[in-house]
Amino acid sequence: MLEVEGLSAWYGASHALQSVAFGVAEGEILCLLGRNGAGKTTTLKAIMGLMPRRAGSVRFRGEEVLQRPPEARFHLGLAYVPEERRIVPGLTVRENLRLGLIAARNRQDEARALDRIAETFPRLRERLDQQASTMSGGEQQMLAIARALMAEPRLLMLDEPSEGIMPVLVDEMFDLFARLRRDGTTLLLVEQNVELALNLADRAVVLDQGEVVHRAAAAELLADAEVQARYCAV
Ligand SMILES: Nc1ncnc2c1ncn2[C@@H]1O[C@H](COP(=O)(O)OP(=O)(O)O)[C@@H](O)[C@H]1O
Numbered sequence: 001m002l003e004v005e006g007l008s009a010w011y012g013a014s015h016a017l018q019s020v021a022f023g024v025a026e027g028e029i030l031c032l033l034g035r036n037g038a039g040k041t042t043t044l045k046a047i048m049g050l051m052p053r054r055a056g057s058v059r060f061r062g063e064e065v066l067q068r069p070p071e072a073r074f075h076l077g078l079a080y081v082p083e084e085r086r087i088v089p090g091l092t093v094r095e096n097l098r099l100g101l102i103a104a105r106n107r108q109d110e111a112r113a114l115d116r117i118a119e120t121f122p123r124l125r126e127r128l129d130q131q132a133s134t135m136s137g138g139e140q141q142m143l144a145i146a147r148a149l150m151a152e153p154r155l156l157m158l159d160e161p162s163e164g165i166m167p168v169l170v171d172e173m174f175d176l177f178a179r180l181r182r183d184g185t186t187l188l189l190v191e192q193n194v195e196l197a198l199n200l201a202d203r204a205v206v207l208d209q210g211e212v213v214h215r216a217a218a219a220e221l222l223a224d225a226e227v228q229a230r231y232c233a234v
């Protein structure tokens with residue numbers, strides 16, 4: 001579904017990603033791991049077209065998208081929930097969700113999309129007309145994920161979705177990810193919570209200093225305390 005090859009990216013003169021390569025197969029959950037500063041966020045941004053200086057190849061469903069504008073990816077079914085939850089605090093939950101349809105691949109019926117999301121996120125259903133800023137950090141993160149799902153993406157990329165969220169919501173979120181996979185959504189997940197991520201994911205790619213240093217089945221990496229200690233400890 002997604003094939004990344006020779007992906008490089010720069011912040012000014014600083015070479016943040018060096019020829020990163022990995023693939024994500026349809027229907028799987030791939031987790032991208034690595035210490036702080038390893039290049040995980042930069043990888044997602046480069047895939048999304050948000051790094052001004054980038055090189056290499058990103059093919060999504062057979063199409064080369066690296067040098068195309070970010071919107072082109074939405075239309076093909078690629079969605080991204082960044083680290084800093086960019087919900088609009090002054091808008092209601094419903095209005096935030098509506099924004100998720102703007103770049104949708106198929107301009108579906110808004111009411112139908114809202115019904116579907118409300119069913120998936122009971123916590124949001126009760127709060128559709130509440131101002132987004134009045135919700136907890138975890139609920140805002142759920143809203144950011146729900147907004148991305150409004151457009152029914154084929155591949156959803158999430159950057160540290162569980163960060164700073166209370167455990168009960170993290171469990172809910174990971175249950176949601178498992179359900180999304182079951183329903184056919186492919187996930188590329190960046191996580192600091194290594195054990196939780198590896199218990200959910202099918203495969204893992206580990207980054208260090210902007211390079212891929214390890215690729216493995218999630219279960220295999222879960223059992224590999226040495227690699228985890230070397231590359232995944234925060
Ligand atoms: N806006 C920026 N300007 C300059 N350097 C940056 C910027 N953002 C990240 N970096 C650097 O790029 C490298 C990779 O960062 P990042 O992708 O955010 O890592 P991770 O998400 O794995 O913690 C780090 O060395 C970081 O300091």
Ligand SMILES: [Mg+2]
Nearest residue numbers: 040041042083
């Ligand atoms: Mg990051």
